[in-house]
Amino acid sequence: MAIGWAGDGAVQDQIDATVKDAIKRARSKLPQGPSLSHCEECDAPIPEARRKAVPGVRLCVACQEAQDKAQHAVSGYNRRGSKDSQLR
Template sequence: MATGWAGDGAVQDQIDATVKDGIKRARGQLRQGPGLTHCEECDTPIPEARRKAVAGVRLCISCQEAEDRERHAAGGYNRRGSKDSQLR
């Protein structure tokens, strides 16, 4: 199969590198160590079960949900760039 300038498997190599970079970035954002005993936003006590379950926890459940909603709303772009989304 003719591939032009790209060698065989170059596309798959690029996909693999992108996935590895994404995993590395996600792991770098994970918190480590002991969590806080009180939420850094509202100062509500964080239950011990949550501190054990989530390493480095800094927010109570309600503040974490609010942050997740905010982050989800801000990240509303199409990463795939599908043709369907480009036609809209």
Template sequence: MRANRPWIDATVEDAIKRARSRLGQGPGLSRCETCDAEIPQARRRAVPGVRLCVDCQEAEDRAQGAAAGYNRRGSKDSQLR
């Protein structure tokens, strides 16, 4: 079981890198760049560099999640197929 740990660590590190790359920086927009809806002040304070309204962000997250796939290098399921 100890032998699988490097693969698990690599999977976690990959996920952290992906999440950090999506974090915004700097001032956010007051209107959504996709649909032009107003972005509430509370969201702009909570999410640095926000560029999308909640609805558009959720749609983008779903699209990225479907395309991301899984890192199955150390998975038992991948060994069974």
């Protein structure tokens, strides 16, 4: 049973919580540990500059781009934000 209206700032609190969760999720997916000298997927050498820039890197740029595209295609996030799209 609904008691009343949401308090002042409730919408912003929900937005802030969503952003914090997204940041936490993204950080948990960052590579950790020592970087590899060769790609896990294609065995191509990973340049030293990339290994320094991304600690724990395991994929070359080409394989990382392919993996990112594959993950984006099945991300499952509703970015439209309308109530109707959430009900489908």
